[in-house]
Amino acid sequence: MTEPLIISVRTSASPSAALKALTDSQAVTTWLAEKADIDLPRRYAFWGPSIPEGDGPHQELMSATDSTITFKWLLDGEQTTTEIAIGVEDAETRVTVTQSHFDFNDVITGASIRGVLQSFWALSLANLVDYLDGRPLTTRGDFTTSDLxxxxxxxxxxxxxxxxxxxxxxxxxxxxxxxxxxxxxxxxxxxxxxxxxxxxxxxxxxxxxxxxxxxxxxxxxxxxxxxxxxxxxxxxxxxxxxxQGNPPYAAWLGLLAGLAELRRYHEIPEWEPITVAA
CATH class of the missing domain: 3.30.530.20 (START domain)
Structure with a gap:
């Protein structure tokens, strides 16, 4: 069993605004996926070309509260677990994703689609923060094409x-x-x-x-x-x-996440990184 991947980002939005962005289907299809089916506490699903193995909804909601959403996510035959939590630290809202079944070797080898999870969540959370801030979003990945x-x-x-x-x-x-x-x-x-x-x-x-x-x-x-x-x-x-038979999706998503931060680096006064050290 691998250690869980943890990515935490800061936003100036309120916890309630962050929760709405995470649980409103229209919002989710803006910053995360092309399609979403969200009906808490019964369903939390998203899919589309920008989602790993996004041919259909492969998530199963486990629990949902005012601050945490936890779901199973079937990826490359493994039932992974994803938790998205909202909290407040140092007087700012934090959104943290904890993702199971991530192995950095898969990033290097491309042996499993789960190797994209770190850069996938880095890009997705960067777009969530920009969505909450009312800023233009960065291009999402597309797992149906071999072009970037x-x-x-x-x-x-x-x-x-x-x-x-x-x-x-x-x-x-x-x-x-x-x-x-x-x-x-x-x-x-x-x-x-x-x-x-x-x-x-x-x-x-x-x-x-x-x-x-x-x-x-x-x-x-x-x-x-x-x-x-x-x-x-x-x-x-x-x-x-x-x-062409094995596009470096993990690296591509990392580059796109980098573009999101590069733009903020130039445009936001008193810039600080989106990502907070776990």
């Missing part, structure tokens, strides 16, 4: 957005994990730092204020394109060079 093509408009000049994609300090801030970058073609992009990463990604294309391409190895090449858009910067993310 996402756009976000960031209210900041292209030069600033570009710098936040190639500066080790700034990427480490908004990504929430130490990253060391050599900002030139053939430069290393090392998660955890160059000394701690014997197999870093490599920058394969770099056009100042316009484009950054990173080769992740078997995970393919991710390209960020920047363009002016009505005084904002339009950032387009595409992926190529991966195994």
């Amino acid at each position: 093509d996402a756009e976000v408009d960031i209210d900041a000049p292209a030069a600033q957005v570009y710098d936040s994609l190639i500066s080790s300090q700034k990427v480490s801030e908004w990504f929430g994990y130490p990253v060391e970058i050599e900002p030139h073609i053939d430069g290393r992009f090392a998660m955890g730092g160059i000394d701690n990463n014997p197999h870093p990604a490599i920058i394969v294309d770099l056009v100042p204020e316009r484009r950054v391409s990173i080769n992740w190895g078997p995970g393919g090449i991710s390209t960020w394109e920047l363009a002016d858009s009505d005084g904002k910067t339009r950032l387009t993310l595409v992926s190529s060079g991966f195994d």
